[in-house]
Amino acid sequence: EVQLVQSGADVKKPGESLKISCKTSGYTFSKYWISWIRQVPGEGLEWMGKIDPGDSYTNYSPSFQGHVTISIDKSTSTASLQWSSLRASDTAIYYCARHLGRNAFHYRLDVWGQGTTVIVSS
Amino acid sequence: DIVLTQSPLSLPVTPGEPASISCRSNQSLLHTNGFNYLDWYLQKPGQSPQLLIYLGSDRASGVPDRFSGSGSGTHFTLRISRVEAEDVGIYYCMQGLQTSWTFGQGTKVDIK
Numbered sequence: 223e224v225q226l227v228q229s230g231a232d233v234k235k236p237g238e239s240l241k242i243s244c245k246t247s248g249y250t251f252s253k254y255w256i257s258w259i260r261q262v263p264g265e266g267l268e269w270m271g272k273i274d275p276g277d278s279y280t281n282y283s284p285s286f287q288g289h290v291t292i293s294i295d296k297s298t299s300t301a302s303l304q305w306s307s308l309r310a311s312d313t314a315i316y317y318c319a320r321h322l323g324r325n326a327f328h329y330r331l332d333v334w335g336q337g338t339t340v341i342v343s344s
Numbered sequence: 345d346i347v348l349t350q351s352p353l354s355l356p357v358t359p360g361e362p363a364s365i366s367c368r369s370n371q372s373l374l375h376t377n378g379f380n381y382l383d384w385y386l387q388k389p390g391q392s393p394q395l396l397i398y399l400g401s402d403r404a405s406g407v408p409d410r411f412s413g414s415g416s417g418t419h420f421t422l423r424i425s426r427v428e429a430e431d432v433g434i435y436y437c438m439q440g441l442q443t444s445w446t447f448g449q450g451t452k453v454d455i456k
Contacts, residue, residue: 257445259393267385267393267436267447283444284345317392329440330383332404334392 224248226335241304244318251299255321308342350448356456357427367420367437381441388433
């Protein structure tokens with residue numbers, strides 16, 4: 223069974239750093255893109271960026287470029303999303319999701335993690 | 345950026361009755377390969393989103409056949425032939441033609 227299991231909720235102060243994770247299982251990690259999607263409480267879904275686990279190439283939404291970093295650890299089949307300096311406006315639920323493949327035709331998100339709640343408050 | 349506009353934003357439904365949601369794009373989502381790069385997702389209360397429809401009209405694995413997608417270019421529709429109580433949640437369209445991918449605002453479906 224394909225699974226994406228995300229790290230637990232976190233509470234941070236503005237300016238602090240954070241790394242959340244998405245551990246995958248049940249498939250060949252290198253063969254499927256992974257994206258991160260943000261959901262601010264009570265609002266919709268925003269695509270943040272993706273990584274190709276085959277070559278670690280990343281794409282970011284202009285809205286998030288420079289503020290977050292997406293990375294992978296091939297040894298543990300885990301994708302991560304990190305901030306070096308959090309803002310209160312980063313308070314949200316963050317989802318990782320697997321694309322159906324590693325090319326533009328297979329862009330659809332077929333398996334999602336359970337979400338990680340991040341609260342940034344002084 | 346490609347902007348997707350859904351309507352209505354709120355849709356009270358009666359079980360057993362049909363329902364439909366519209367998604368309009370400010371740019372054509374028809375790829376040169378003939379496919380429309382438009383998906384539909386459902387986020388049930390307290391859950392992660394799940395894929396319902398991809399490439400405009402193909403049902404994802406395990407999705408009941410009461411769900412159907414149609415449309416091409418800039419206008420797409422998700423239809424539920426007979427709404428069931430388990431269909432409540434927020435429905436999102438998403439375009440895959442341009443990275444960065446974008447979602448519609450969401451349509452909240454609940455029971456009257």
